[in-house]
Amino acid sequence: MTTATAIVAGHGLALRRSLLLSKPICASFSARALPPAAHSCLATVAAAAAATPSTRTCRCRSSVSSESSTAETTTDDEEEEGNLDADADTDEEEEVDPLAEVCYLDPEAEAEGIREWELDFCSRPILDARGKKVWELVVCDATLSLQFTRFFPNTSINSVTLRDALASVATSLGVPLPDRARFFRSQMQTIITRACNELGVKAVPSRRCVSLLLWLEERYETVYSRHPGFQRGTKPLLTLDNPFPTNLPENLFGDKWAFVQLPFSAVREEVESLERRYAFGAGLDLDLLGFELDENTLIPGVAVESSRAKPLAAWMNGLEICSMEVDTGRANLILSAGVSTRYVYAGYQKSAATTQEAEAWEAAKKACGGLHFLAIQENLNSDGCVGFWLLLDLPPPPV
Structure with missing residues (x-):
């Protein structure tokens, strides 16, 4: 041929x-x-x-950079002790509180340069004390230098709630609102677009939310599945x-x-x-x-x-x-x-x-x-x- x-x-x-x-x-x-x-x-x-x-391998987990190591020579005992401390720190980092919300900005990131966000606003396979599904807002940028999550009861799911939550991302982290916000669920287009428009942000329906999608995979394993209200086998409410x-x-x-x-x-x-x-x-x-x-x-x-x-x-x-x-x-x-x-x-x-x-x-x-x-x-x-x-x-x- x-x-x-x-x-x-x-x-x-x-x-x-x-x-x-x-x-x-x-x-x-x-x-x-x-x-x-x-x-x-x-x-x-x-x-x-x-x-x-x-x-x-998805490298989505956020971590604050530790101080740089010095060039001084260490003894074998000091090196072994340092390795043990490092292992302990790693174990501590692996433990994620499933009830905690994330509000993180990489200290080395240039806040003014983060002009695009990726967001998801949807229910999770978690039940609250009333036996109702918990909703969550997840926001990040393409490099995961910015990460934010917040849980909501299903009684407050509207564009006003989302608008105020998105505004709080900027104020909490000390960053400007983005020019664009990508989202991948067509069912949420009306709510997300309305909330973004009121903030002067362009809402962009797109599955090029790669960092967000991979972070959600990780959160499923490290957060949702460990939550006391987790319901295994629950199908997503809003499928793609x-x-x-x-x-x-x-x-x-x-x-x-x-x-x-x-x-x-x-x-x-x-x-x-x-x-x-x-x-x-x-x-x-x-x-x-x-x-x-x-x-x-x-x-x-x-x-x-x-x-x-x-x-x-x-x-x-x-x-x-x-x-x-x-x-x-x-x-x-x-x-x-x-x-x-x-x-x-x-x-x-x-x-x-x-x-x-x-x-x-x-x-x-x-x-x-x-x-x-x-x-x-x-x-x-x-x-x-x-x-x-x-x-x-x-x-x-x-x-």
């Missing part, structure tokens, strides 16, 4: 055949001749990723929507697309240079998320070619893109955005070869801990991107 080499953002990406991206129902393989290059590229992606499985995908708006169509790959080291470079190189795109804090992949591990992605790449990237930038997946049954590429939007982004001619290619791409993504990307280019063979989005598959939170 013929393959080619494309250049994305200055890095070589091996890709299988380019696919037309005019209409999902009409998409077919590009007829342009492709010079022979590397063979079985997507299979290589899957194999390389499988050989280096992701060991992602996963609607049937709809047709892609006309302004979001590209010309061609291709499965591509980037080494993990190159992905890091793209994320670090995102702000200065591209006007459009979004990254993730890979260190915070705890990705411990080999630098040569190939990360799967999708590259899109468009003759109007800049307008396309601008429109895509407003969607809050969170993930892409392949529906091999319907031979479609699905784009998820916002909190409850799914589009049929592209289609392809279904065959044994294309199904194998799509399955290899999904397998590579899974082997990389769900990490993948979307790149928009003026030409698949160009040496730069107009937009670059780092994406991540995450399971829904347990609450």
Whole structure:
């Protein structure tokens, strides 16, 4: 099977055949001749990723930095005593009071620089003295330098309560209100939007609340499950929507697309240079998320070619893109955005070869801990991107 080499953002990406991206129902393989290059590229992606499985560990727990150690030489007894003290401190940090509320700001963080919050306002699998579910507000920023939680009875769930609580986050921690606040539950959109509007904050429905989602996973284990009112097996009151995908708006169509790959080291470079190189795109804090992949591990992605790449990237930038997946049954590429939007982004001619290619791409993504990307280019063979989005598959939170 013929393959080619494309250049994305200055890095070589091996890709299988380019696919037309005019209409999902009409998409077919590009007829342009492709010079022979590397063979079985997507299979290589899957194999390389499988050989280096992701060991992602969420690094969400907050901790205040201790004083720096001195350069003085210590005796063996002093070193052993220090190790014992460190172990004791670690054990003490691991103990979390399930009844306590969090109000934390990293002393090294620049308060004025925290311009975006992530928030959740929902019930928890905890019953109060009346036998009613407890609600909780959880607020953080993308780096978890800011963390705030507060419990509420179910009788005070409204936009006024939320507005006052959000205002108290700023006053309690001595930080300004943010410009934007992301949230991921569509059912709470009315309350959250109204509360934020009254504070002059833009409410953004988005599943790119990665730090918040991972923190909720941790709180489930360290806080909720240890609470005296915890109800094991309780299903979340407000589950995440996963609607049937709809047709892609006309302004979001590209010309061609291709499965591509980037080494993990190159992905890091793209994320670090995102702000200065591209006007459009979004990254993730890979260190915070705890990705411990080999630098040569190939990360799967999708590259899109468009003759109007800049307008396309601008429109895509407003969607809050969170993930892409392949529906091999319907031979479609699905784009998820916002909190409850799914589009049929592209289609392809279904065959044994294309199904194998799509399955290899999904397998590579899974082997990389769900990490993948979307790149928009003026030409698949160009040496730069107009937009670059780092994406991540995450399971829904347990609450």
